[in-house]
Amino acid sequence: MGRTLTFKIFRYNPTLENDQAHIEAYRLEELPRLNLFSALNMIREQQAPDLMFDFVCRAGICGSCAMMINGRPTLACRTLTSDLPDTIELFPLPFFKLLGDLSVDTGVWFRAMGEHLESWIHTQKEFNPEAQEERMDNETAIKIYDSERCIECGCCIAGCATAQVYPDFIGAAGLNRIGRFLFDPRDERGDQEWFELVSTDEGIFGCIGMMACDDVCPKDLPLLEVFSYIRRKVTAMAVK
Amino acid sequence: MRVITSDVLIIGAGLAGERTAIACAKEGLDTMILSLVPSRRSHSSAAQGGMQASLGNSVMGKGDNPTVHWLDTVKGSDWGCDQEVARIFADNAPIAMREMAHFGVPWNRVKGGKQQVFIKGKKATIEEDHATEGLITARAFGGTAKWRTCYTADGTGHTVLYTMDNMVLQLGIPVHDRMEALRLIHHDSRCIGAVVRSLRDGELRAYIAKATVIATGGYGRIYGESTNAVINEGSGSWLALQTGIVPLGNMEAVQVHPTGIVPTDILVTEGCRGDGGLLLDVDEYRFMPDYEPEKMELASRDVVSRRMKEHILKGKGVQSDYGEHLWLDLRHLGERHLTTKLREVYDICMYFIGVNPITELVPVRPTQHYSMGGIRVNKDGQAYNLKGLFALGEAACWDMHGFNRLGGNSLAETVVAGMIVGKQVAKYSKKAELNIEVTLAEETAHIERQKIDKLVNGTGKENVYQLRDEIGRLLTKYVHIFRTGEGLQTATAELKKIVARTGDVKVRTSAPGMNPELSIALRIEGMAKQAYVIAKGALDRTESRGAHFREDYPARNDANWLNRTLVRWPVAAEEPQFEYEPVGLLDLPPGDRGYGGGQMIAMEISIADYNRKVDSEQSVKGRLEPSEPTGAKLPKEAWRAELEGKE
Ligand SMILES: Cc1cc2nc3c(=O)[nH]c(=O)nc-3n(C[C@H](O)[C@H](O)[C@H](O)COP(=O)(O)OP(=O)(O)OC[C@H]3O[C@@H](n4cnc5c(N)ncnc54)[C@H](O)[C@@H]3O)c2cc1C
Ligand code: SF4
Ligand code: SF4
Ligand code: FES
Numbered sequence: 001m002g003r004t005l006t007f008k009i010f011r012y013n014p015t016l017e018n019d020q021a022h023i024e025a026y027r028l029e030e031l032p033r034l035n036l037f038s039a040l041n042m043i044r045e046q047q048a049p050d051l052m053f054d055f056v057c058r059a060g061i062c063g064s065c066a067m068m069i070n071g072r073p074t075l076a077c078r079t080l081t082s083d084l085p086d087t088i089e090l091f092p093l094p095f096f097k098l099l100g101d102l103s104v105d106t107g108v109w110f111r112a113m114g115e116h117l118e119s120w121i122h123t124q125k126e127f128n129p130e131a132q133e134e135r136m137d138n139e140t141a142i143k144i145y146d147s148e149r150c151i152e153c154g155c156c157i158a159g160c161a162t163a164q165v166y167p168d169f170i171g172a173a174g175l176n177r178i179g180r181f182l183f184d185p186r187d188e189r190g191d192q193e194w195f196e197l198v199s200t201d202e203g204i205f206g207c208i209g210m211m212a213c214d215d216v217c218p219k220d221l222p223l224l225e226v227f228s229y230i231r232r233k234v235t236a237m238a239v240k
Numbered sequence: 241m242r243v244i245t246s247d248v249l250i251i252g253a254g255l256a257g258e259r260t261a262i263a264c265a266k267e268g269l270d271t272m273i274l275s276l277v278p279s280r281r282s283h284s285s286a287a288q289g290g291m292q293a294s295l296g297n298s299v300m301g302k303g304d305n306p307t308v309h310w311l312d313t314v315k316g317s318d319w320g321c322d323q324e325v326a327r328i329f330a331d332n333a334p335i336a337m338r339e340m341a342h343f344g345v346p347w348n349r350v351k352g353g354k355q356q357v358f359i360k361g362k363k364a365t366i367e368e369d370h371a372t373e374g375l376i377t378a379r380a381f382g383g384t385a386k387w388r389t390c391y392t393a394d395g396t397g398h399t400v401l402y403t404m405d406n407m408v409l410q411l412g413i414p415v416h417d418r419m420e421a422l423r424l425i426h427h428d429s430r431c432i433g434a435v436v437r438s439l440r441d442g443e444l445r446a447y448i449a450k451a452t453v454i455a456t457g458g459y460g461r462i463y464g465e466s467t468n469a470v471i472n473e474g475s476g477s478w479l480a481l482q483t484g485i486v487p488l489g490n491m492e493a494v495q496v497h498p499t500g501i502v503p504t505d506i507l508v509t510e511g512c513r514g515d516g517g518l519l520l521d522v523d524e525y526r527f528m529p530d531y532e533p534e535k536m537e538l539a540s541r542d543v544v545s546r547r548m549k550e551h552i553l554k555g556k557g558v559q560s561d562y563g564e565h566l567w568l569d570l571r572h573l574g575e576r577h578l579t580t581k582l583r584e585v586y587d588i589c590m591y592f593i594g595v596n597p598i599t600e601l602v603p604v605r606p607t608q609h610y611s612m613g614g615i616r617v618n619k620d621g622q623a624y625n626l627k628g629l630f631a632l633g634e635a636a637c638w639d640m641h642g643f644n645r646l647g648g649n650s651l652a653e654t655v656v657a658g659m660i661v662g663k664q665v666a667k668y669s670k671k672a673e674l675n676i677e678v679t680l681a682e683e684t685a686h687i688e689r690q691k692i693d694k695l696v697n698g699t700g701k702e703n704v705y706q707l708r709d710e711i712g713r714l715l716t717k718y719v720h721i722f723r724t725g726e727g728l729q730t731a732t733a734e735l736k737k738i739v740a741r742t743g744d745v746k747v748r749t750s751a752p753g754m755n756p757e758l759s760i761a762l763r764i765e766g767m768a769k770q771a772y773v774i775a776k777g778a779l780d781r782t783e784s785r786g787a788h789f790r791e792d793y794p795a796r797n798d799a800n801w802l803n804r805t806l807v808r809w810p811v812a813a814e815e816p817q818f819e820y821e822p823v824g825l826l827d828l829p830p831g832d833r834g835y836g837g838g839q840m841i842a843m844e845i846s847i848a849d850y851n852r853k854v855d856s857e858q859s860v861k862g863r864l865e866p867s868e869p870t871g872a873k874l875p876k877e878a879w880r881a882e883l884e885g886k887e
Pocket of ligand 2: 159161162171172206207208209210211212213214
């Protein structure tokens with residue numbers, strides 16, 4: 001209580017001619033249970049009206065607000081200042097297109113990733129509004145849900161060494177998405193199709209397995225488990 | 241100015257907008273979606289608890305059917321809803337859930353055999369039939385006769401939106417995100433698109449289409465303290481109000497949810513109470529059974545919120561730095577349940593307030609949550625008075641919720657309405673012509689350009705954030721759970737002044753690009769005017785119905801107020817115009833809800849007489865002719881078999 005916090009924030013407006021990327025410092029009196037959502041809004045409203053950042057749900061659910069907080073990619077809305085030192089450095093996530101200051105274009109990247117992986121159920125079946133739903137056991141549903149929980153925040157990509165040097169890498173979020181559909185019995189894609197999608201350098205072979213992604217994922221997705229499942233699958237497919 | 245054309249323009253990439261887009265694209269129409277944020281970040285993704293549909297697969301849903309669902313919905317609405325629309329909804333909700341399963345939602349499923357659950361706060365064992373194993377299961381929610389709320393743990397909105405957006409990807413429907421529709425392009429009788437500002441670089445564009453659909457979600461953030469996402473500032477309903485001719489319906493019907501956490505106002509789902517969570521007071525005493533012996537914690541939201549506030553006013557609240565609150569007790573649900581089925585809730589408590597719900601009580605208080613009101617549309621989703629304009633989802637007043645919506649009925653509404661209204665949008669667009677009236681688009685954009693110029697270069701003195709905060713404070717203080725004539729007089733008088741002050745805002749930076757201060761400055765007039773019509777509607781409605789509770793008029797008055805508020809704000813007028821129309825055909829006669837215990841003043845005319853006027857009075861108010869006659873989808877007295885069977 002009673003701390004004065006110093007925020008050192010990366011500033012750059014790409015729509016402004018001749019703007020230079022730089023760091024600007026802002027001071028703020030700490031309040032009890034202050035999180036970075038409130039802190040950044042206070043800074044914007046009182047000191048820097050043009051400061052750009054993204055929040056939507058402010059509840060750790062929508063994945064909008066990932067940024068580098070003292071060097072670590074994580075969700076700003078659920079980061080409390082009380083867990084941070086007096087000086088807080090904020091940078092935009094690397095890898096993604098910078099829109100300005102702390103705002104990056106994760107949306108466009110994730111849409112492209114989804115299109116590339118054809119992130120939808122591939123099925124020949126037509127929906128029949130008269131019929132009862134197809135059955136699924138609850139364990140399978142939960143397993144799919146465990147991967148479906150990804151909020152597309154981009155933290156795993158920002159923390160991934162491969163992604164920084166190899167921009168076509170689909171990243172942990174992409175691999176996890178593959179896992180989500182591999183687990184799903186409704187998806188009729190065959191081994192061959194999966195194999196072509198996954199067993200590339202953009203896919204599972206690009207991953208060096210140091211699991212930085214697992215360490216930073218704010219939703220604690222079971223990435224380790226998903227990757228080893230994919231590896232086993234790919235090996236089995238290759239053997240066939 | 242760049243002009244972008246399509247057959248259908250959908251403003252909003254939440255569930256309602258995307259389901260409509262899918263309906264249109266499947267009909268081969270060129271469909272375009274706009275959104276303030278990447279589609280998957282839309283507020284629909286934040287819904288936790290689930291969606292109602294009377295599949296009746298779980299043993300606790302046995303005997304459920306669309307009629308029972310409809311009965312719960314009409315009672316929940318305190319008879320303020322359009323009963324035919326509620327029927328269309330209840331009939332189609334099971335199909336919508338199954339279709340979402342087909343699209344890929346990993347619904348939780350029935351597990352055969354004995355299960356430990358909580359019913360009315362007590363441990364119980366139920367036995368699921370092995371014959372239903374693997375079908376979509378359901379949990380309990382407030383105000384429902386059966387367990388009817390389908391879910392994926394407590395991430396239902398997330399999985400349903402991700403699945404819907406996967407369909408959008410598959411169909412190749414473009415989503416232009418970080419785009420804000422500012423003003424509709426329209427003549428006196430027809431809408432042809434919208435002027436849109438890019439939140440990436442500030443560019444103004446015109447999007448022109450045969451049909452324009454508003455699916456922009458709720459306006460909860462006007463209250464400041466709200467469970468809603470920060471983007472829910474009512475910019476969609478403002479698009480309609482701004483036309484001067486399209487009315488908004490029931491804006492005073494604002495839902496306050498019992499369990500926002502303290503502080504931060506983040507929601508913890510009704511599923512907490514559905515799964516057995518209890519409300520406790522300062523003495524850790526469970527007080528709800530004293531007020532609501534039948535439904536206890538699971539009465540409808542308006543009732544539970546009111547009882548909580550009542551209990552706090554009796555001195556039973558818990559004091560804190562952030563004002564008084566009550567407790568939500570989840571401890572008995574156990575670690576496994578809390579870290580699987582209520583995992584988001586667990587995370588929210590741990591990360592945001594440092595409370596571990598497995599061992600500690602969660603501080604909660606009633607918080608603004610849902611907008612029953614919105615753009616008034618007919619049963620096909622067509623806005624009143626303006627051809628080519630449709631609305632659905634939380635942005636619309638379709639109106640299946642009346643004065644109180646049931647938990648789980650809103651997500652379900654977005655998908656069902658997307659199916660129903662989507663068909664009508666497609667039908668309309670196939671027949672309509674594309675009017676690329678560039679001059680009209682330019683004129684419309686010019687109004688926005690002038691506004692921007694004035695905000696940036698004008699001589700105004702007002703700070704937009706200050707005005708926003710004042711609006712929120714007034715609504716939260718005077719137009720919340722308990723309302724009084726006196727309080728509402730103060731609110732309307734103050735809000736009127738704020739409306740005037742919004743013309744005098746000046747932003748501090750002319751930075752090009754996203755310019756966040758300019759973005760909110762462009763919204764503030766709409767926020768202030770909507771706040772005013774909310775407060776004025778509440779002041780004029782001298783009765784209590786659902787979420788609208790007047791301490792000075794505590795009875796529900798079916799003699800004078802069994803109607804829907806319509807409000808227009810004519811261009812350049814000082815004051816909005818209020819009118820009232822019948823709620824729709826009455827099939828279930830107004831009666832007691834079975835909870836809440838309010839007084840009632842009976843109708844003075846017969847139901848037949850009431851019903852006779854519905855069509856003519858609604859069309860006088862601008863309702864466009866629906867594709868099927870009024871009442872075509874409302875089976876007469878289907879409820880009798882249910883109610884009489886039970887007694
Ligand atoms: C925390 C929370 C939990 C909830 N849980 C449940 C639940 O368990 N069950 C249930 O039934 N209901 C629940 N609800 C309610 C339900 O989630 C919403 O009513 C529903 O998701 C609204 O969907 P929508 O498609 O109408 O709007 P939204 O999902 O809010 O989407 C609105 C879209 O419009 C866009 N937009 C807005 N304005 C503009 C503009 N001017 N220009 C361009 N684009 C614009 C936005 O970017 C967004 O894409 C919950 C609500 C909250 C707040
Ligand atoms: S394990 Fe390492 S290389 Fe593989 S995705 Fe995760 S961070 Fe990237
Ligand atoms: S896998 Fe985790 S870190 Fe990566 S995008 Fe998804 S939620 Fe974020
Ligand atoms: S704002 Fe949604 S996750 Fe942070």
